[in-house]
Amino acid sequence: MKGWCVSLWPPILMLILCSVHTNSLKRCLISVDMRFIEKSFQGIKRELQAKDTFQNVTVLSILESPKNIKPADVCCVTKHLLTFYRDRVFQDHQESSPQIVRKISSIANSFLYMQKTLHQCQEQRWCHCSQEATNATRTVHDNYDQLDVHSAALKSLGELDIFLAWIDKNHQETSAA
Amino acid sequence: MLARLLLSLAALGGPRWSSGAHGTELPSPPSVWFEAKFFQHILHWSPIPNQSNSTYYEVAILKYGKEDWQLLPNCSQRLVLSCDLTLFTLDLYRSFGYWARVRAMEGSQHSNWTITKTRFTMDEVTLTVGSVKLEVHKDFILGTIQPPRPQITPEGDAYENIFEFFRQYKIAIRKVPENMFTVYTVPHENFNLSVPGKWGEFCVKVKPSVASRTNKAEWSEEQCLRLSQQYLTVTNLSIFFTLFLLLCGGLVFLALQNYVRSKGKLPAVLDFKKPDPFIPNNLPCPEIYNTIHILGPEAFLKVSPEPRDSDLHGSTDSGFGSCKPSLQTEEPPFLLPGPEPQSQGTLGKGESPELQDSHSNGSSNSTDSGICLQEPSLHRGPGLSWDQQVRSASHSQDDSGIGLVQNSEGKLEHTQCQSALGHISILEPKVPEAEDPAVMTFQGYLKQTRPTEETASSGGSLDENPLTNDLGPKPWTCLQAETGWPLPALAKGYLKQDSPGLGVAPTRAAAGQWNQLTEEWPLLALASCEDLSLTSWRFTHGLGSLDCVVAPIGLLGSFDSDLVNLSHISSLNSKE
Numbered sequence: 087m088k089g090w091c092v093s094l095w096p097p098i099l100m101l102i103l104c105s106v107h108t109n110s111l112k113r114c115l116i117s118v119d120m121r122f123i124e125k126s127f128q129g130i131k132r133e134l135q136a137k138d139t140f141q142n143v144t145v146l147s148i149l150e151s152p153k154n155i156k157p158a159d160v161c162c163v164t165k166h167l168l169t170f171y172r173d174r175v176f177q178d179h180q181e182s183s184p185q186i187v188r189k190i191s192s193i194a195n196s197f198l199y200m201q202k203t204l205h206q207c208q209e210q211r212w213c214h215c216s217q218e219a220t221n222a223t224r225t226v227h228d229n230y231d232q233l234d235v236h237s238a239a240l241k242s243l244g245e246l247d248i249f250l251a252w253i254d255k256n257h258q259e260t261s262a263a
Numbered sequence: 264m265l266a267r268l269l270l271s272l273a274a275l276g277g278p279r280w281s282s283g284a285h286g287t288e289l290p291s292p293p294s295v296w297f298e299a300k301f302f303q304h305i306l307h308w309s310p311i312p313n314q315s316n317s318t319y320y321e322v323a324i325l326k327y328g329k330e331d332w333q334l335l336p337n338c339s340q341r342l343v344l345s346c347d348l349t350l351f352t353l354d355l356y357r358s359f360g361y362w363a364r365v366r367a368m369e370g371s372q373h374s375n376w377t378i379t380k381t382r383f384t385m386d387e388v389t390l391t392v393g394s395v396k397l398e399v400h401k402d403f404i405l406g407t408i409q410p411p412r413p414q415i416t417p418e419g420d421a422y423e424n425i426f427e428f429f430r431q432y433k434i435a436i437r438k439v440p441e442n443m444f445t446v447y448t449v450p451h452e453n454f455n456l457s458v459p460g461k462w463g464e465f466c467v468k469v470k471p472s473v474a475s476r477t478n479k480a481e482w483s484e485e486q487c488l489r490l491s492q493q494y495l496t497v498t499n500l501s502i503f504f505t506l507f508l509l510l511c512g513g514l515v516f517l518a519l520q521n522y523v524r525s526k527g528k529l530p531a532v533l534d535f536k537k538p539d540p541f542i543p544n545n546l547p548c549p550e551i552y553n554t555i556h557i558l559g560p561e562a563f564l565k566v567s568p569e570p571r572d573s574d575l576h577g578s579t580d581s582g583f584g585s586c587k588p589s590l591q592t593e594e595p596p597f598l599l600p601g602p603e604p605q606s607q608g609t610l611g612k613g614e615s616p617e618l619q620d621s622h623s624n625g626s627s628n629s630t631d632s633g634i635c636l637q638e639p640s641l642h643r644g645p646g647l648s649w650d651q652q653v654r655s656a657s658h659s660q661d662d663s664g665i666g667l668v669q670n671s672e673g674k675l676e677h678t679q680c681q682s683a684l685g686h687i688s689i690l691e692p693k694v695p696e697a698e699d700p701a702v703m704t705f706q707g708y709l710k711q712t713r714p715t716e717e718t719a720s721s722g723g724s725l726d727e728n729p730l731t732n733d734l735g736p737k738p739w740t741c742l743q744a745e746t747g748w749p750l751p752a753l754a755k756g757y758l759k760q761d762s763p764g765l766g767v768a769p770t771r772a773a774a775g776q777w778n779q780l781t782e783e784w785p786l787l788a789l790a791s792c793e794d795l796s797l798t799s800w801r802f803t804h805g806l807g808s809l810d811c812v813v814a815p816i817g818l819l820g821s822f823d824s825d826l827v828n829l830s831h832i833s834s835l836n837s838k839e
Contacts, residue, residue: 120475121476121477132380132381136381141382142328143328144328150358
């Protein structure tokens with residue numbers, strides 16, 4: 087009897103850890119207003135995507151299928167993509183329109199806030215990065231490097247709706263859970 | 264050389280140039296866009312200018328991230344400017360979206376491609392409802408919202424699955440024929456609206472939304488239904504039953520009461536009783552206004568020497584500088600029955616004429632009211648110093664009140680008495696405690712009987728600001744003209760003035776008599792110079808002072824028979 091009870095402990099613990107890990111993204115992003123970011127992007131979506139001349143290339147191809155990213159890797163991938171946008175996309179993009187610059191700056195600030203939140207989660211070991219998550223992030227960088235810097239940055243900005251929808255979907259799933 | 268150049272150029276831009284040659288012959292469609300609802304993705308485009316009947320358009324779509332464009336031949340119909348791409352975009356809600364492009368074709372000619380401005384994603388889908396079912400249940404409207412159910416929807420891609428979270432609906436209801444809608448937001452597809460106490464025709468429409476998305480939405484068509492008035496409700500029935508019980512109870516009570524009364528016997532003989540002797544038939548009517556009360560000096564002793572604060576005093580002064588006879592217009596401190604002063608008991612014999620005269624003098628019209636202050640210097644020194652003090656005070660004031668001021672030529676000047684009083688009141692508004700105001704009053708008059716030289720000698724006393732020596736409100740003493748215009752003694756001076764217009768020189772005897780009067784009747788000291796009002800202060804040489812002197816005495820003329828004439832004189836002066 088005692089052995090039977092003891093044998094139940096590891097699965098129970100695993101279940102608890104999995105649920106905690108699944109909810110890690112929710113805990114990290116619960117205070118972020120995603121709708122505000124989406125509205126900011128909708129205001130400049132037309133101008134950004136109209137300039138994209140490479141319709142057959144996708145930078146965030148890893149996010150196309152939900153099977154590509156495991157739930158446990160969601161936090162890590164989100165963190166890496168936020169870093170990608172902060173360090174490369176926003177830096178490489180050159181915009182002349184002040185209205186677009188204002189909107190992009192607003193989105194960038196929101197991304198910085200999300201990064202800080204995820205960093206706290208990482209310190210608490212809630213945002214573990216597996217090898218698969220690291221590989222997925224590398225694919226994004228490779229896609230970015232296929233194009234010239236200006237086109238790549240422009241396309242990556244045009245794909246912000248994909249990135250935001252993916253975060254929103256994972257956030258909703260975790261919050262509903 | 265030139266031929267080689269042309270050939271090389273043709274080789275380089277051959278296909279493009281050839282297509283461009285065709286493309287340039289036909290203009291490309293100005294714009295291409297999607298108009299999409301849930302699993303209803305319609306591509307629209309605008310026609311090219313000067314299109315012919317043989318012009319048709321080619322449509323191609325590209326799934327974002329894929330390599331090749333997919334041409335859609337079903338959309339290439341003549342003079343058709345839209346195409347349903349739902350079947351080709353079924354995975355729209357689970358993919359990154361599609362690009363679409365259109366070009367014009369006419370024979371062998373074609374135009375350049377026109378691509379959509381944005382990548383077509385589920386963000387551009389306009390949300391709608393499939394249907395709304397309404398039912399009336401008592402005072403409630405029960406509603407059931409049916410999401411859109413297109414037949415082409417793939418399995419597992421129902422509206423509730425695509426938009427799994429944060430679905431909500433806006434319910435707008437209005438009463439016919441009003442156009443004002445009341446909007447509610449419900450988080451579910453089932454709702455109930457309560458319309459208590461209202462009946463008639465109501466119209467309802469619904470608009471869906473997803474809180475976490477920025478999709479546009481459309482209102483559904485209005486559905487109207489009629490709410491009939493419910494008469495046989497539980498509430499109405501209970502009220503009716505209660506009223507019925509009360510009515511029955513009341514009827515039973517009345518019946519019992521009548522029955523009980525019918526038990527009583529009627530008297531055999533009707534006895535008319537005599538009236539109660541204790542109940543008087545004719546009550547004596549009180550005569551309120553027929554009695555004449557002769558007020559003695561005791562009544563006047565009740566008058567407080569201190570000025571009273573009342574609204575009557577309320578001109579620009581704080582009450583100390585007003586010049587209204589307090590005895591006349593305020594609530595009399597002595598016992599006088601009846602409201603009318605004429606019918607009242609007089610203050611003494613001859614009082615009523617004085618009162619009337621004082622009224623006719625226009626004292627009631629005075630802007631000043633209250634008690635006139637008296638200088639303490641009047642008690643001490645020469646009276647002419649008072650003139651200087653008041654003159655300086657009056658000159659330093661703005662328009663307010665009337666006061667006696669002597670100019671350099673010795674003529675009397677009209678200034679507001681109130682101004683001087685106000686000046687005095689500012690200096691020391693406190694109530695005097697040590698000195699007798701009555702004595703001070705008459706001393707003031709005594710001073711004014713002296714000529715100019717006394718004024719110069721006593722000028723310093725006023726400069727010391729005697730009023731600041733803890734003297735508060737004092738009875739007003741009118742300023743007398745300077746040299747050549749001494750204040751006459753009240754009694755005899757006025758007595759001498761049998762005809763109007765004659766100046767009466769005040770004499771020492773009159774001043775002394777006045778002094779004696781004020782000693783005996785401190786009320787004189789309190790008498791405010793209502794005559795200092797504009798109507799009464801008509802200064803003529805030697806008469807203005809008399810008015811001032813007369814006014815207080817006029818109130819108390821009954822005290823001395825000689826003073827009776829003073830009122831006449833004052834009236835004459837006022838008329839002048």
